[in-house]
Structures are given as C-alpha cells and as structure tokens.
Amino acid sequence: MAQNRKIMLSIVVVCLIIGAWLTYSTFYASLRKPHPPSVIEWYETSRQPISSLWGQGVAFDGVYWYFSGRQYLCKTYLNYSIIIENYDPIPQELRKQGYHHIGDIDYFEGVIYAPVEDYGYKNGTFILYFAENLTYAGKYVKTSQSHMPWCAIDPKTQLIYSSEFDNVSSLYVYDLKKDFSRLKDLPLSQTLHRVQGGAVHDDSLYLSCDDFGEHIYIVDIKTGKVLDSFATNIGWEMEGVTVYKFENASLGMLHFIDHKRNIYHYSFKEAAG
Template identity: 35%
Template sequence: MRTHALLARLALATLTGLALPAIADTWSAAGVSRYEVFSGAMTGLYRTQGVAVSGNEWVFSWQYGLERTDLALNSLQRTGGIDPATLSITTGIPAALAAQGFDHIGDIDVYNGILYASLDSEAGDYQNGHVALFNANDLTYTGKVYQLNGAPSNPHNDVASWVAVDGANGLGYGKEWQNGNTINVYNLADWSFNGTLTLDRSLKNIQGAKVFDGALYLSAHDATKSVYKVDLASGHVDELFQLPITANAYNETEGIALRRREDGSVEMLVEMIVTPNGNDLGAYVDLHHYVTAVPEPTQAALLLAGLGLVGGIARRRSGSRAAATE
C-alpha cells in the first residue's frame, strides 16, 4: 500500500513538472509517381487539381470530374473523360451544377463519407465560388451545393481554389488565391461565413489544403513551390519544405493530402503538373510522396511504462512478503 501510494505521488509529481519538447515536422521524400496527361492512358489528366483520402482510397479531382483509386493509385472509378483521338472532353460535373456555370473543380476533401468539392467558373474569371457535396464511395452528387462568401474585403474574387474540412470542430476552410494573410473560416453545416483566421505571414497562390492532427497543411504555387503548416489556434505559419522544380519547364503545384499509415507514420501526397519546354502535349503529373518517421515513445510514455513496471514488481514483492508472513 505504501509503495503504491509513493509510486503514484512520484508519477504525478514527475509528469506535472515535465516539460516535453515540441515534436518538429520532419518529412522525407519517399518517391514520385509520374503520369502522362495527354498520352497513353492519360491518367495524369484525372489527377491535376486535388486529392483527398477516403478510407483505404485516394480521391482525385480534375477540372471536369473526380476519380477514385486504391492506395496503390490504381483507378477504380472516374467521372467525365477525354477522347484520346479528338481530345474532346465529356464533363463529369453533374448537369444541375454545369447549368449554373460551374466548369472548374479545385482541391477537395472527404469527411464522414462525404466528398466536398470546391467549384468555380473559369469562364467567369473565378467569381462564383461554391462547394458541392458528393458521396465519396461512388462519386454521386448529393444535390447539396453552397455558395462560398469570403471576407468582406474580398467576398467573391477567386475564393474557391480549395476547401478543407475540420470535422472535429464543425468548420471548413478556404482562402483567396491572391496574396493575403487570412484564411476564411466557414460553418461546415451550410458553409456560411464564420470569420477569418489571421496568419503571421502572407501566403499566395494556395492550390490545396488539408486539416490533419489539428493543423492546416497548404500546398502553394508560389515562387518556391512550398508546403506550409498553419497552427489553427495561433495562425503561426511554418514552411515545411519546397517541392523539387523541373528545369526548363512550367511547374504548377496543385492539391495535397495526408493519411496515417498502419505503422503510425504519416504519408503526404502533393500534386505537381510539369509542362516541359512549354509543350502542353508533353505535360505530366508528378505525385510527390513524403513520409514522417514512425513515432517513437515520448518521454512521458516511457516514464509511465517504467513506473508501471516498477509498480508491478512492487506488487509482486508485496504479495510474496504477505504470503511469507501468513
């Protein structure tokens, strides 16, 4: 009894005074999956706008539709398509949405089986930002679509390049494509404007975003082709790394997605469209894979495990002594 009480007090005192170091994001390049856009199977075309995780699948977006794949990036389903012979496009945007002038899908997100797709009108110079809801398991349209109104300083101008979902807090996020130091915050239930999150630095040309472990990860088509992490509590921005750039080519960063793997590590996928020497027909998509290391037990976890072991030994010894005195 005395030993157990002493160990409990020791654990409490130690954990109370223990200052755990912050764990920095350390990402390692883990390969590139390359797909041609306008040759062969044209697989790259369907992976040119956004990407999200849906259970054990990836979901991609292209300007006129969506695609589901397995985790090995094998295609399972596509909406819309292109005729290889004529390069004519059949839109996968539902007729009810196309009739409203929507002709561009941006980066997407998935939460609770619902796929949230950012929509805008390229023909209208991106002044018609909305988000449409699809069923992630079969890409069918739910019939729900909501207008995205940004901050009063910029309510409509190119505010729907992407949407990101923070399901745990019932919020959605977006940002104007132009340079600015705010993130638009929406109510997830109806995507009504909730306010803005002020960042501690300006960011521009954000093409994709995801909420993961309470932080917002952003992929930028800026001068450095950077991936950023935003603290949603403080607005602090960290640059995590810069994507490799192909020389003598036009490089355009697109969507981003993160998933936790079975071993506890995290995989990040970032899309990059590469057009060599300005030759559109030679364009391809690089899907850059990044991973974090498998997490090691924290100092606190090791301490608790050690105290538990000591406690177990103490209990066994106490039991042995009690048996010896009976």
C-alpha cells in the same frame, strides 16, 4: 559608531556577493550554447506517375484515394488503379452558370467536398458528391469567395477552410454544422501566394502553394500562425494535398500532386537545428 560601521560593511559585502553572482551567472549564461531546438525535416519517401486527368486535387479516406481534374473525379485503390470515374461531375444547372473548374477536394464522412470556380470568379461554390460512387449528392453551396482553389475539413470541429488563390493573408472558415455559414476569417501570420491545396490534420492545416520553390506551409488552425514551411522544389506546378499517416514508410504522411505528372509522398524526421 563601530556598530554602525559593522552594519554598513555587512551591507556592502552582501551587495558585492549579489553583484558578483549576477555578473557570473549572466556571463556564464552568455557562454553556454543555447540548446539546439529540434526541428522537423521533411523528405520525399516516394513518388508515382499519375493520370493526366488527375491534375487538380487529392484526398484520402483511409482506404481509397480520390483525385480531381477541372471537370473530373476519380476514386482509386491504394495502388492508384481506378475504381470509378466521373467525367461530368458539375451539375448542368451550375455548368450553365459558368462553373467549370474543380480545385483540391477533401473527404469527410462519406462525402467528397469539391471547391468549384466559375469563369467570372464570382461565387466560389462547394459541390458535394457521394464518395461511394462519385455521383452528385444533390447539394451545393455558393459563397462570396472569388477564387476557390481548395477546401479542407477539420473532422474534429466540422469547420471547412478555404481561401482565395493569391496574396492570401487570411482564410475563410465555414461551419458544416450551420449549413456552411461563414463563421469567421482567420488572419495568417504571413501572406501566402498561389495557394493550390489544403488538408487538415491534428489541428494543423497543410497548404500546398505553387510559389517559388513550391512550398508546403503548416498552419495552426486555431491561431493562423504559420508554424513551419518547406520548399519541395518539384519544379512543376504544385496542386492539391492530403495528409494521412501510413504504416508503410514509403507512403509517409503528407501527399501532394503536381499538375498532371506525379503524386509525391513525404515523411518527416526530427533533426538538430
């Protein structure tokens, strides 16, 4: 009997110790402040006035800027002085069909990809231009998109991303390697409004939206998850965006334009959340 009582006592003591330890560790964990996660804080590094013709899109190839207007393309030096302009970029054949509005362009391997809308918003169309001289490259691809405000190419995968303009709950993904065939729709983790521009950098898609606060959204291009966003509060219509990390701190990494007024350069720092 005494032996049994000893065993029971030992079990009770062990249980009490485990219980006390669990209570203590839970209590201690609740007392400890969670480690503040580092968050990215975006800030404006500089801005420059732009030509009133450059109010739709922007791209950068590592050396030159490219700007688009509704029916206009332009290539400039880093200081925005003009190298070449095209005042009549939409091929006659497409103009006759009502194509009149170039959106936010992108650059990839010597070619400018322009997303172009028609009056009836029937078939948003990619039109390709030689980046060297901004002449029509002899290729366009119609899609079943209604609006086509922007396009952005992931140079790693050669996938081209685009979307409708408003109430955007998913992205369209086309494959350049398969002659722009529509590969899939990528659902977003949140619905975005008035999407005006896009650019891919390091597996992230940067979207510029003319929503309340003129936000930039950063999307994981593999999952569609909105990873981060911030309000620019520029107070003017948000337009195209491009991403290129400059050594020059005043140029930063993220670059976007408003409607015919400025180009803005942003950089980021890690801040305690």
